[in-house]
Amino acid sequence: MKKVNNSLHTSHFSSPFHIVKRDDIVWWKAWMFRVISVILALIVCGVITISLTGINPVKMYLTMIEGAVGTTRLVWNLFQNTAILLCVSLAVTPAFKMRFWNIGAEGQVLIGGLATATCMIFLGGTMPTPLLILVMLVLSILAGAVWGLVPAYFKTRFNSNETLFTLMMNYIAIQIVAYFTLEWSVPKGSGTPRTLEMGQLPALFGQKYLINIIIVVIITVIMYIYLKYSKQGYEISVVGESENTAKYIGISVKKVMLRTMAISGAICGIAGFLLVAGTDHSLKSDTAGGRGFTAIMVSWLGKFNPLFMILTSFLIVFLQKGASKISEVYRLNPSFSDIITGIIIFFIIGSEFFINYKLKSNKKETEAERC
Amino acid sequence: MEQKIALELKNITKTFGSVVANKNVSLQVRKGEILSILGENGSGKTTLMNMVSGIYFPDAGQMFIDGEEVVIASPKDAFKYKIGMIHQHFKLVDVFTAAENIVLGLEDEKGFDMPKYIEKIREITAQYGFELDPDKKIYEMSVSEKQTVEIIKVLFRGADILILDEPTAVLTPQETVKLFAVLKNMRESGKAIIIITHKLHEVLSLSDYVTVLRKGEYAGTVKTSETNEAELTEMMVGKKVFLNIERSEPENCTDRLVVDNISCVNREGIKLLDSVTFTARSGEILGIAGIAGSGQRELLEAIAGLQHIDEGKIIYIDPKTNQEENLRDKSPMEIRQMGVRLAFVPEDRLGMGLVGNMDIVDNMMLRSYKKGKSVFLQRKAPKSLAEDIIERLEVVTPSSSTPVRRLSGGNVQKVLVGREIASSPTVLMAAYPVRGLDINSSYTIYNLLNEQKKKGVAVIFVGEDLDVLIELCDKIMVIGGGKIAGTVDGRNTTKEEIGLLMTKTSYEDNVKKGGSDNDEKSE
Known part of the structure; x- marks a missing residue:
C-alpha cells in the first residue's frame, strides 16, 4: 500500500522537495551548519577565483590570512577595527531588540566624532589632557544620544517611520561633518583634514589601540548584562516582542523607546569618540566608514547577543582586511575582494536558513515519519 | 436510491x-x-x-x-x-x-x-x-x-x-x-x-x-x-468525560467593581462602548455573551486601563477597607500600585498576555519584574512560581525555560491563567479563556474560575459558547454593538433568550449604521 503511495506522489509532484520548519536544533548541529557553510563558501570562492583570474585559490587564501594577521601591526589593526565595529554593533543592538530599526548608526557615530573633534580643536590646551578627554567623551555621548533621540521622539509623538528617519539623519550628519572638515582643513578649504594633536587617547603599554579595545570590552560586558539581567533590558525585550503585552503589563512603550534610543545613540557617540580621538586623530565625512550599516549585519548575525557579536564582528573585519590584501597583491580590481566577501557572507547568512528550516524530500516518506 | x-x-x-x-x-x-x-x-x-x-x-x-x-x-x-x-x-x-x-x-x-x-x-x-x-x-x-x-x-x-x-x-x-x-x-x-x-x-x-x-x-x-x-x-x-460544570451557590456577595455608564469612542468616531453600566460582585461569575466584536474586548480593556474612556467611571470597592477608587484613566501599572488586585486573561494570549519567545519563568515575571529597588531582575521567585504552576496545573512542558510559544494552546492558557491567579486577585477577568482548548483543558479552566469564585473573587467571564455560559455563570450580561442588551440569570435562562438579546441589538445597530452610511453617500 505504502509503495503505491510513494510512486503516486513522486510521479505527480513537480518539485523534488519541500521546506519544513525545524522545531529546535541542538547547538552543535547549528555550529556544524555554520562551519560547513564557510567551507562551502571558500570552495565556491576558489572556483570563481580560478575561473575569473586563474589565481591559485589556496595561495589566495594564504594571502588573505597574511593580509589580516601577517604582522603584529596588522594584528593590532585587526583587533582595533573589530573593536570599533563591535562598538557600533553593540549600539544598534538594544534598538533592534526593541524592533526599532535604527539604521542611523553611521550618523550617530559621525556626530559623536564631530563633538570629539570640536573639543580637541577648541578646548585643546585649555585644560589638562585627562580632563579634556573626559569632556570629549561626555560630549560625544550626548551628541550621539541626541542624534538617536530625535527619530525616537518623532516616532513616539507622531508615529513616524524610524527606518526612514534614522537613515535621513545619516545624511544630515554626513553633510555637517563634511562642512566642518572643509572648514578645519589645513590649509583651510583644501580638504586635507587637520590632524588633531590635543586630547589623543594615550597609548597603554606602548600599544596605541589598546585603550580602544579595553573600552569596547567593557561596553560589551555591560551590554550583555544590561540586556540579559537588568529590568530595563527585560522591558526592551517585552516591547520588542509585543507592544501589546508591554501595554497590558503597564510598561510605558514611549519611555522605553526614548531611553533605549538614547542609549543606542550614546554608544554610537562613544564609537565616534574612539575613532577620532583614539584611532584616526582626524575627522572626515567617511570616518564612520560604513560601519553603521555593517553593524546591522553583525548584530543580526550575532542574534543580538553581545558575546556572539564579538565573533561576527571579528569575522567580518577579518574578511574585509584579507580581501583587500588580495586585490592589492594580485592587482585585482577592488570589486573582486567585495565579491569574495559577499560570497562568504551570503553563505553564512544562508546557513541560518538551514538552521531554521530543513528540506524534506518528497520521495522518502519514511524520513518524513521518522522526524 | x-x-x-x-x-x-x-x-x-x-x-x-x-x-x-x-x-x-x-x-x-x-x-x-x-x-x-x-x-x-x-x-x-x-x-x-x-x-x-x-x-x-x-x-x-x-x-x-x-x-x-x-x-x-x-x-x-x-x-x-x-x-x-x-x-x-x-x-x-x-x-x-x-x-x-x-x-x-x-x-x-x-x-x-x-x-x-x-x-x-x-x-x-x-x-x-x-x-x-x-x-x-x-x-x-x-x-x-x-x-x-x-x-x-x-x-x-x-x-x-x-x-x-x-x-x-x-x-x-x-x-x-x-x-x-x-x-x-x-x-x-x-x-x-x-x-x-x-x-x-x-x-x-x-x-x-x-x-x-x-x-x-x-x-x-x-x-x-x-x-x-x-x-x-x-x-x-479517547476516554469518558463528564460534561458537567459544577456551579456552587454564590456566597457573601458584595459589590466589588461598579462600572458606571462608560462610553468609548474610537478615532473614526464610532462608539465602541455605549453607556455600559453593570456591577461585578464578589463570589459570583458574571458572564458576558455577545457576537464576536460587540465590545467585549474594549470593555475588559477599559477596566484594565488599556482603553481610553470618554465618559463614565469605574469604581473599585476595596474588600478590606470598603474604600472606593475610580480606576478610570489609570494605567495598568498605576492600578496595581493602588493595591487593586485586578487579574486579566486577555483574548490574545501570546500577543498580549504572554510573550511567545520568552520562557515560562520570564513570562511569570511580567507582572512582578518591577518589584524591589535593584536594577537587576530577580528570577528566583518567578522560577519557583513557574515550577509551582507547572506542577499544580499539569502544564506539559520540557522545562520552565521553554519558550511558551512552543507549548500547546491549552498549556499556554494554563500558564497565563496560573500567573494571573497567582497574584491572588479580587477581580478576575477572562476573555474567551477556553477558545482553542481541548475538552480536558477547558474543564481545568472552568474549575479554576469556580475555585476563584469560591474564594470570593469577582469573576468576569467573556464566552462564546452559550451552553457553557449558561452552565457556568451566575449572571449573564448580553452585549451588542457596545451596548448592554440585557442581563439574565444563568440558572433559569435559555439559549434562545440570550440569542434574542444578541440579535436585538445587532439588528438595531445595523439599521442605524446603514442609515448613517446612506447619509454619507447623499452628501
Whole structure:
C-alpha cells in the first residue's frame, strides 16, 4: 500500500522537495551548519577565483590570512577595527531588540566624532589632557544620544517611520561633518583634514589601540548584562516582542523607546569618540566608514547577543582586511575582494536558513515519519 | 436510491516538522449528504480539508473524486474538481459589493457581463433560500451576510463539494438555524457538504454521518442517527468525560467593581462602548455573551486601563477597607500600585498576555519584574512560581525555560491563567479563556474560575459558547454593538433568550449604521 503511495506522489509532484520548519536544533548541529557553510563558501570562492583570474585559490587564501594577521601591526589593526565595529554593533543592538530599526548608526557615530573633534580643536590646551578627554567623551555621548533621540521622539509623538528617519539623519550628519572638515582643513578649504594633536587617547603599554579595545570590552560586558539581567533590558525585550503585552503589563512603550534610543545613540557617540580621538586623530565625512550599516549585519548575525557579536564582528573585519590584501597583491580590481566577501557572507547568512528550516524530500516518506 | 460517493480520502498523512497533523485519515462523503468532521481544536480537521482544497499537499495517501483518483496540488486543481471551501476567516474585499466579490478573479472568455452575473447570483440565492442583496458593500454587512457571500461565491463557480470550516463560530443561534436550513436545501439538490466543527449539538442536528478525528488520527465514522453526545465525546477525547460544570451557590456577595455608564469612542468616531453600566460582585461569575466584536474586548480593556474612556467611571470597592477608587484613566501599572488586585486573561494570549519567545519563568515575571529597588531582575521567585504552576496545573512542558510559544494552546492558557491567579486577585477577568482548548483543558479552566469564585473573587467571564455560559455563570450580561442588551440569570435562562438579546441589538445597530452610511453617500 505504502509503495503505491510513494510512486503516486513522486510521479505527480513537480518539485523534488519541500521546506519544513525545524522545531529546535541542538547547538552543535547549528555550529556544524555554520562551519560547513564557510567551507562551502571558500570552495565556491576558489572556483570563481580560478575561473575569473586563474589565481591559485589556496595561495589566495594564504594571502588573505597574511593580509589580516601577517604582522603584529596588522594584528593590532585587526583587533582595533573589530573593536570599533563591535562598538557600533553593540549600539544598534538594544534598538533592534526593541524592533526599532535604527539604521542611523553611521550618523550617530559621525556626530559623536564631530563633538570629539570640536573639543580637541577648541578646548585643546585649555585644560589638562585627562580632563579634556573626559569632556570629549561626555560630549560625544550626548551628541550621539541626541542624534538617536530625535527619530525616537518623532516616532513616539507622531508615529513616524524610524527606518526612514534614522537613515535621513545619516545624511544630515554626513553633510555637517563634511562642512566642518572643509572648514578645519589645513590649509583651510583644501580638504586635507587637520590632524588633531590635543586630547589623543594615550597609548597603554606602548600599544596605541589598546585603550580602544579595553573600552569596547567593557561596553560589551555591560551590554550583555544590561540586556540579559537588568529590568530595563527585560522591558526592551517585552516591547520588542509585543507592544501589546508591554501595554497590558503597564510598561510605558514611549519611555522605553526614548531611553533605549538614547542609549543606542550614546554608544554610537562613544564609537565616534574612539575613532577620532583614539584611532584616526582626524575627522572626515567617511570616518564612520560604513560601519553603521555593517553593524546591522553583525548584530543580526550575532542574534543580538553581545558575546556572539564579538565573533561576527571579528569575522567580518577579518574578511574585509584579507580581501583587500588580495586585490592589492594580485592587482585585482577592488570589486573582486567585495565579491569574495559577499560570497562568504551570503553563505553564512544562508546557513541560518538551514538552521531554521530543513528540506524534506518528497520521495522518502519514511524520513518524513521518522522526524 | 444509491448515493454516489463524491469525495473519498484514503490514508491521508501530513506532517509539519515533528508534528503529525493527520495520520492515515480516511473518509467518504456522498452526493446529497452532509458529513461532519468532528474533533477538538488541533485535531487536524482544518489541515485535512486544506489538503482537499489544495492549500496543503499530503505527504501520503490518495484522494478520489467520483471514484477517480485525483491529485490536488493547488486551489486551482480543487476548483477544477468542483471543490469549494469556506474558510473560517473570510477573504473578501471590504469596499466591493457582494456581487463584485463573488465574480472576483473569474475568467470568462465571453467577456465580463455584470448584469448576467447578478442574475445568476439571484438564481442561486432563490434556489437555496439565501438572503442577500448583491449590490450591498461588504463593509456594510454583518458577519452572517459575509458568510453568505463566501458560500455563494463557491456555488457560483459551480462547486459540488462544499467544505465549511467552523461556519457557526461567528453566528448567533438564530443565524445558525438559517444557515442550517440553507445547507439542508443544498443537500436536497445533491451537493456533498462537509462541515468542520467541534460543537456536538450541531453535528447531531445537521449531519448524516460524522467522521471523528482525534489528535490527527482517524477515530471512526458513525451514522448520526445511531449516536449520541456521550459517544461522540468519547470518540473525540479517547476516554469518558463528564460534561458537567459544577456551579456552587454564590456566597457573601458584595459589590466589588461598579462600572458606571462608560462610553468609548474610537478615532473614526464610532462608539465602541455605549453607556455600559453593570456591577461585578464578589463570589459570583458574571458572564458576558455577545457576537464576536460587540465590545467585549474594549470593555475588559477599559477596566484594565488599556482603553481610553470618554465618559463614565469605574469604581473599585476595596474588600478590606470598603474604600472606593475610580480606576478610570489609570494605567495598568498605576492600578496595581493602588493595591487593586485586578487579574486579566486577555483574548490574545501570546500577543498580549504572554510573550511567545520568552520562557515560562520570564513570562511569570511580567507582572512582578518591577518589584524591589535593584536594577537587576530577580528570577528566583518567578522560577519557583513557574515550577509551582507547572506542577499544580499539569502544564506539559520540557522545562520552565521553554519558550511558551512552543507549548500547546491549552498549556499556554494554563500558564497565563496560573500567573494571573497567582497574584491572588479580587477581580478576575477572562476573555474567551477556553477558545482553542481541548475538552480536558477547558474543564481545568472552568474549575479554576469556580475555585476563584469560591474564594470570593469577582469573576468576569467573556464566552462564546452559550451552553457553557449558561452552565457556568451566575449572571449573564448580553452585549451588542457596545451596548448592554440585557442581563439574565444563568440558572433559569435559555439559549434562545440570550440569542434574542444578541440579535436585538445587532439588528438595531445595523439599521442605524446603514442609515448613517446612506447619509454619507447623499452628501
